[in-house]
Amino acid sequence: MSTPSKLNDEEILRRIVHRDALAFQNLYAYHTPAIRSYLTIQGVQEADILEIEQEVIIHLFEKCVEGSFHLHKSTKLSTYLYGVGKKAWINKNRKSKKYEYTQEVLDTEDVTVDDEEEFSEKSQKVQDVFPSLSVACQKVLTMYYYERKSMKEISELVGDPNEDTTRKRKYKCLQRIKMLIK
């Protein structure tokens, strides 16, 4: 496995909001191995470990773009992610009941599992038609609704002359989705 140049925690957090590949590589190379080791000891299969690693990284990404993630000075990012990894596994296993928890897991304190977001039929339809939108639409909607970028940032990134143009573009994209899910 190739090892990327190491970034410190702050640098990872700064870069991750831009979906920086090096930040993601760092998370895989230096932060998820502890989770991987833990899950391997618990007998979790490789496919599930990969999924949990992803969930951990996605969790961090979403927290960062929402602006709701602040690492305490005394806490290392890897420690935080290790906890997230454990929770993600418990969350996943709660549904599948594929694995039996060891006493250590049952004894784990501070494990609060978030309920997964429930999707309506409409949300599911939107998800299904999303890949059929133009790349431009996908990018604008992703940047606005998922990456929480401002209209000004999006406008600059897609090369629109001003925010109004981007706002109209977003509106047209939403209309397109509505048409596709009818």
Next chain:
Amino acid sequence: MEEVTFLDLVNKYVGGEMSPSEKLEFETYLSNNMTAQKRMADHIELVKGIRAAAREELRTELKKIKEQMESPLEVTDSLSSASDDQIQPFSLKRWVPYIAAVFFLGMIAYFNLERDQQAEYSDSVVFEENGYDEELAPIEPENEKTGPIADQAEPIESKVAKKSLDSQTTINGIESVVQVRILPKAGMVGSPTAEPFFIQVYEGRNNEFHIAEDTLILYMDLKKEGLLYENKTRFTILSNGILEVNKDSINLRFIQKRE
């Protein structure tokens, strides 16, 4: 209320971005308007779907990164003289046929080429399609700043080509030359304050240069363009082929590997 405005308000409301007075006003509006309530509920479901789709896309991106990190390194003959610990961690797998073709067919020519002829060669590697740009072309193309830049291209290109060829860098023991070219066509992606450049990376040993990676598009602040080569900036090629410039003073906006 106009649909665009209404959706903006819903987004602000859901995102908790309204001031208490705005929130109160909007809630009052909603409580008196069943249609608006329905529209808001519909919009929230739509946004949930978009977020789920975007998350799925991120999963795919992460999977790709993970796979690239784990893919074994292939080393071509021309690089085999480098010791194992000197070999850089990016995969040359995709480029083996191309590099091999260049090596066998152009070896003699390369020995005879002057460095500025190398620059000319790279000029011939021009991309004919630009799907990404087209996808993101403005709906209303009134923006003069994203118009053709061919007029500026000539002097900048030649200056950069010359300087960059003098700026050999060493990446994990493998010498490299980076050549910067300004994008020779209109409709580029990027903010009005950023101009895209083509970058071509060559691996070279003993003044033999050959294309090692496909062209990348680099977005950077044009004002910082000089720093790129004047300071002999060091580059790192990551395992996924993305070029990273390790210089804080150069603010790279975006680098994308051309497919």
